[in-house]
Amino acid sequence: MRVDFIKMHGLGNDFVVLDARARALPAIGSGFARAIADRKTGIGCDQLILLEPSEVADFRMRIFNADGGEVEACGNASRAVALLHGSAATVETGGGTIAVEPQGKGATVDIGEPRFDWDAIPLAYGMDTSLMPVGWDRLDRPGAVNVGNPHVIFFVDDTDTVPLDVLGPEIEQDPLFPERVNVNVATIEDRHHIRLRVWERGAGLTRACGTGACATAVHAMRRGLVDREVTVTLPGGDLTIAWGDDNRIRMTGPATEAYRGSFEWDDFA
Known part of the structure; x- marks a missing residue:
């Protein structure tokens, strides 16, 4: 199965983005995320980002760190995804629904309310x-x-x-x-x-x-x-x-698309 990806970064915090909003992808496990993130034998990134359909927002963003663990939120990836999407949107994340809006060569992200308890x-x-x-x-x-x-x-x-x-x-x-x-x-x-x-x-x-x-x-x-x-x-x-x-917290900053490519899913499964 040949899969397209987009390599992006926010201030050097880099991501491999997989867009599964229109075409479903196989389930992602920690081993797959680690293999993609590996900078010597994979594509290389700090986080693997998966975009999926959502029932509560315009789309869902899932985030896998380089160690394979899935986490709730990533501010830099949110700006990159806003740039990729191209218009204002709500995004479902593990940490709650956020709002993103492209701004020139970057984006503003409404992160939501902080919690201190x-x-x-x-x-x-x-x-x-x-x-x-x-x-x-x-x-x-x-x-x-x-x-x-x-x-x-x-x-x-x-x-x-x-x-x-x-x-x-x-x-x-x-x-x-x-x-x-x-x-x-x-x-x-x-x-x-x-x-x-x-x-x-x-x-x-x-x-x-x-x-x-x-x-x-x-x-x-x-x-x-x-x-x-x-x-x-x-x-x-x-x-x-x-x-x-x-x-509410609002973050504004740049995001960049570096390049696009594709890979065989089974090479990393």
């Missing part, structure tokens, strides 16, 4: 998620936010000096986070600007994480450290995050 993150036990009494080596007293997927956020003097490749997997797998967690380390430059690096659950260090930018910005806003609209600078570039009076 400890059991919505989720955490293994109750605590204040605005200033958590926990720590790992040099990283301590983080905040936690669920923006469709779980994030923990640490504010540091200089994000570039944190050994996130070492601490990221340790924190991601900590028993405190029963569904694992995305790990964000951020530096507040001023009230309009945050620098950010992210260890992404199931994908590792990425050049950008849209939901991480949303979670970090909202946590900084909740703490009163920045204004309600900020620029978040990641290694791959900038995103604009706004948290409106309606309690």
